[in-house]
Amino acid sequence: MTRNNKKKLLDSKDYIPHLAYDSVIFGFNGTQLKILILEYHNTEFFALPGGFVKRGENLDDAVKRGLKERTGLDHIYLEQFHTFGSLSRSQPEIMRKILKENDFELKDDYWMFDRFISVAYYALINYDEVEPKPDELSDSINWYAIDELPPLMMDHRKIVEKALQVLRDNLERKLVGMNLLPPKFTMKQLQQVYECILGEKLRRTTFQRRLLGKNILERHEKLFQGKAHKAPYLYSFKVSNSERQKEDKELIHK
C-alpha cells in the first residue's frame, strides 16, 4: 500500500461514539504473570488491546469479538472491572498520530478524535494455547511480564494496575488459577500463580494444606519430569472452566 492509496477509516455510523473498551489479557508462562501489549506502527506507542462497540452489539460481545480476533480463542474467561471516564484520559493527538502512521486518510472531525470513555475488562487465558496476532494498526503484540512493562500510552498503566488490584481481590473467590493454567498442573505451578498475583512468597506446606482442604482439586497421575527427586502429582479443578463461568454469571444476573 502506498502513500497515495490511503486506507478507509472506520465509519462512525457503525460504532457507538465516545465509547471504547480496553482489555488486560493475563497469561502465565510457568514463572511469570504476563499481559498482552501491542505496539502501533512507527509510533513507539505501547497500548492495551482495545476496540469499539458496534451499534447493534452487546458491550460484552464487542469485547469477546476483539479477544477472538487477537487470540483466536473463544470462551475466554472475562471480567469487567472498571470504567474509565475522566476527561484527561482522552488525547486525540495520539489517535491522530496512530492513524497517520498507518496511512489512513484523515479528517479533522473524525469520531475517533473525540473524547472516549473506556470500559476495561481483564481476561485470563492459557498462555500456551495462544499465538497472538497483531491487527492492522499494530506492529506487534507481545507478552510482557507485569513488572517489566514498557511505558504505556494514555492511562493504560493505571488500567493495568487497577486490573491487578481487582485480580488480587478475586483470587480466592473466582478460582483464578483455573483459567491461567493448563487443565492439569502441579501444586507448585498453582502456588506460583498465586505468588505472582499476590506479589509475595507463600509457605509451601500451608498452601498445599489449604488448597487441598477446599476440596476443589482432583488428584491425578504423577508427573515424571526427569528430575532427581520425588515426582509431584498432577491436579485439576473439580468444576470445569465453563461450568464455573456459568455459575459466576448466574450469581451476577440472579
Place this chain on the structure above:
Amino acid sequence: MTRNNKKKLLDSKDYIPHLAYDSVIFGFNGTQLKILILEYHNTEFFALPGGFVKRGENLDDAVKRGLKERTGLDHIYLEQFHTFGSLSRSQPEIMRKILKENDFELKDDYWMFDRFISVAYYALINYDEVEPKPDELSDSINWYAIDELPPLMMDHRKIVEKALQVLRDNLERKLVGMNLLPPKFTMKQLQQVYECILGEKLRRTTFQRRLLGKNILERHEKLFQGKAHKAPYLYSFKVSNSERQKEDKELIHK
C-alpha cells in the same frame, strides 16, 4: 405549565450520547438497609436516580453532581461497580412515555431514545442527614427497604442486585459501616448494618471481639437510652470518613 406550553428538551449538544449513569444510594435507618427510588410523573415507573454526562465533565463528577442535586450532600462515599451495556436494556418507549407525561415537546429522533450504556455507582450516606428532593421529571423520591422494593423499570432490579453483591464483598475491606452510620454509634447498630448487608444474623460476642480486635474503633462515652439495662458505649471509626475515602482513591490511582 399548560399542555400548550411544552418544556424544552435537554440539548444533545451538551451531553455525551448513549452514555448514562445510575446510582444505587444506600442508607440505614437503624433497622433496615434502604435505597432511594424515584417515581416518574403519571407513569408508575419506579427507577434508580440517574443522569447523563456532560461533554466537558468527568464521569465521576457527573455522578457527584446528580447526587448533590438529589440529596443536597457533598463528599458522598461513592463507588463505581459495574457498567451495563447489553442491547436489551434499552427501551426507548419507556423514555418516550416519561417525557410525554412530563409535557416535553417530543421529536422522533431525540437522543434520549437511542441505546444507552449505563455506568452504575453505589453511594453510602447517612440516612438522617438527607431530605431527598424529587427532580423535575419525578413525583417522588423515597427510601425503600432492599427487600421491599417496588417493581423497577428496565434492568434497574439487576443493577440493585449487583450493587448489593459488590457491597457485600466490600463490607470488610472498605469499612462500609463508617459511611452508613452517624459519627458515633453503638456496637449493636454497627452489627445491624453488617447483618442487613450480609442478610444473616451474626453472633454478638464474636462480632464485638472481632471488630474491637481490628483496632479501627475508638470508644467514647456511654449512651443512656432510658432503658432498664446496662448502657452501651458509643464508638467511632478511628480514621475519619474523608481520610478513608482519600486512601481508597490513592489505592485506585496509584
Place this chain on the structure above:
DNA sequence: GTATTATTGTAACAAAATGAGACAATAATA
C-alpha cells in the same frame, strides 16, 4: 431502698484455621 429485667462487656474454654518446622518417600543421578 431493694429486687427485677434486659442488655452489655468480657472472660473462659472448645474447635478450627494457620504458621513453622520436621521427616519420610521417592525419582533420577553419581
Place this chain on the structure above:
DNA sequence: TATTATTGTCTCATTTTGTTACAATAATAC
C-alpha cells in the same frame, strides 16, 4: 547403592473463631 532435590504429610505451636457463661449496670417495679 549412596546422594540429591523435591514432594506429601505429620506434628506441635499460635492465632482466630465458635460457644457458653457470667458479672456489671441502667431503668423500673415494688
